[in-house]
Amino acid sequence: MTEIKHPEYRLFGRSMDRPLKARQQRLMAELLPEISVDAETVTPLLKEETRPVWLEIGFGGGEHLAWQAKENPEVLMMGAEPFVNGVAKLMAAIDDGQLSNIRALHGDVRPLLEALPDQSLSRAFVLHPDPWPKKKHHKRRIVSQYLLAHMARLLKPGSELRIASDIPDYIRWTLMHIQRFNREAHEARGQDVFVWQAREKSHWHDRPADWPQTRYEAKAIREGRTPCYLKFIRS
Secondary structure: OOOOOOOOOOOOOOOOOOOOOHHHHHHHHHHHHHHEOOOOOHHHHHHOOOOOEEEEEOOOOOHHHHHHHHHOOOOEEEEEEOOHHHHHHHHHHHHHHOOOOEEEEEOOOHHHHHHOOOOOEEEEEEEOOOOOOOHHHHHHOOOOHHHHHHHHHHEEEEEEEEEEEOOHHHHHHHHHHHHHHHHHHHHHHOOOOEEEOOOOOHHHHOOOOOOOOOHHHHHHHHOOOOOEEEEEEEO
16 A cells, blocks of 8 residues: 655745635634634544535635535535635525535645544545646646545545546546556555546536536636546555
């Protein structure tokens, strides 16, 4: 199995766009502390948790996370996002929908991944991550051997890892990393870890009914890019 190497804790890109509105500021000050989760609090939280736990890494504006929480009230949805405006939008969605099954991290997901107990997740999402298109920046991409090693540790057998992108190079990148991880795992234990759930083109070109559209995806379609939807089962 791939060794989980500790990364440099450094975030790239903007942390904030436009100034927050008054309501967003209030929700960030009042609601976020109530539902916040981090590396120190996640283990005690999950010790008391009986529901399946799903994690979205980089939830953007929170549309997908809030939708999944509403449609799956029996699930605890966790999400991490470093962008202030995205977290504020999620807080508004939680407040509007009176959603009680969400826990959020404003910041880097990596310390949280390292603190989560083994086989504590029933599903994970990485949807339209920053593609970092320049080759010199590829090391910043969230899909990596580091991430897959944690997903292999954290996902229960039979659970799903969902990854989406509208950038063809990022899809190739993802499949190549999955292939590399599986090859090393197969050599070590004679079995692939992540099994791609695709038998025909529609399986990765048609968005499943339980996979709501995000604003990033809508923008990509408007600009003529075709999203791909990848589903892997943890063996």
